[in-house]
Amino acid sequence: MDTHARTTIEIRPSEPLAVEFTSSWHYEGNTLIDEFSTVESIANWIVVYRDRLGMPPSGPLSVDHSDAERLVEAREAVRELLDSVVDASRPGVAALRLINKEAHRIHVATLAWTPNGPHLRWPPGTSTTDQLVAQVCASTVRVLGSPRRNLLRRCPAPRCVLFFSALRTGQMWCSQSCGNRARVARHSARSQ
Numbered sequence: 001m002d003t004h005a006r007t008t009i010e011i012r013p014s015e016p017l018a019v020e021f022t023s024s025w026h027y028e029g030n031t032l033i034d035e036f037s038t039v040e041s042i043a044n045w046i047v048v049y050r051d052r053l054g055m056p057p058s059g060p061l062s063v064d065h066s067d068a069e070r071l072v073e074a075r076e077a078v079r080e081l082l083d084s085v086v087d088a089s090r091p092g093v094a095a096l097r098l099i100n101k102e103a104h105r106i107h108v109a110t111l112a113w114t115p116n117g118p119h120l121r122w123p124p125g126t127s128t129t130d131q132l133v134a135q136v137c138a139s140t141v142r143v144l145g146s147p148r149r150n151l152l153r154r155c156p157a158p159r160c161v162l163f164f165s166a167l168r169t170g171q172m173w174c175s176q177s178c179g180n181r182a183r184v185a186r187h188s189a190r191s192q
């Protein structure tokens, strides 16, 4: 995969971090891209979301190969819970347990105030991935434990795997381009 330039990550500030985390697996044209497939692409994703993760604007990131597996596992668990809300079904016990266990870790973070402003401070030895997974799982708990879960949708457009929040009444697609693509697909299906 060679499309890991920062420009392929589309930031949606109005989406909860949990939803943005699942969007790290997304289509770019006809190709499914996994932003967590290499150490470089993981680091790039974290840099893009640094501010949302409560991290200071600069400073070292510690990411290695073992993190990729952990991030994909966390993303599958988050997706399973979001799928279950959208489909009005129940997630597996393992996914629910993973989210709760990781979300709990958020309680060891404190708010620090530096000349750059506030950011989260973690106990020594907390890896970048620990912070990321804790933040994402805590976001999942907050979203699913609140009425915000009722806004969650899975985009039904062809070649889209994204979740989104229906912030406008009747919103059916994650983006205008997905709506356009779905309309074109419907039109060509009708005219065949």
Ligand SMILES: [Zn+2]
Binding pocket: 155, 156, 157, 160, 161, 162, 173, 174, 175, 178
């Ligand atoms: Zn979409």
